[in-house]
Amino acid sequence: MDSGFLYLLAADLLLLSHVLFVAFVILSLALVLIGKPLNWAWVRNPWFRFAHLAAIGIVVLQSWVGLICPLTTWEMALRERAGDVVYSGTFMSHWLESLLYFQAPAWVFAVCYTVFGTIVVASWFWVRPRRFTRRTDQ
Numbered sequence: 001m002d003s004g005f006l007y008l009l010a011a012d013l014l015l016l017s018h019v020l021f022v023a024f025v026i027l028s029l030a031l032v033l034i035g036k037p038l039n040w041a042w043v044r045n046p047w048f049r050f051a052h053l054a055a056i057g058i059v060v061l062q063s064w065v066g067l068i069c070p071l072t073t074w075e076m077a078l079r080e081r082a083g084d085v086v087y088s089g090t091f092m093s094h095w096l097e098s099l100l101y102f103q104a105p106a107w108v109f110a111v112c113y114t115v116f117g118t119i120v121v122a123s124w125f126w127v128r129p130r131r132f133t134r135r136t137d138q
Contacts, residue, residue, distance in 0.1 A: 007082035063110035
């Protein structure tokens with residue numbers, strides 16, 4: 001099997017995991033906000049809520065310190081090893097520009113991530129997660 005094919009396959013799998021990460025961050029907030037009036041108990045799961053808060057927290061922190069997401073860096077390195085075309089900038093800026101023809105400086109994305117992160121934090125207080133509980137086996 002051609003090593004270039006394997007690098008491209010790994011890059012595509014990494015891209016898929018990146019898309020799933022973005023979907024998790026966006027859809028989780030929507031589901032929490034929808035789940036409150038519908039009394040969905042699972043949206044109050046503290047593990048789910050903490051994972052969601054941590055995920056957007058990492059994105060916001062990276063944007064403010066000017067770091068490109070490691071998933072983007074690894075994907076581009078794999079594509080380069082395969083001899084494929086690579087893009088510059090961040091994952092989101094590339095795909096938004098490609099899909100929506102939206103061009104903006106990096107600070108615009110940082111502000112958008114921050115606003116989204118602030119909404120996630122606000123949802124933590126509006127839709128309070130249950131307390132972490134210890135499991136007692138008897």
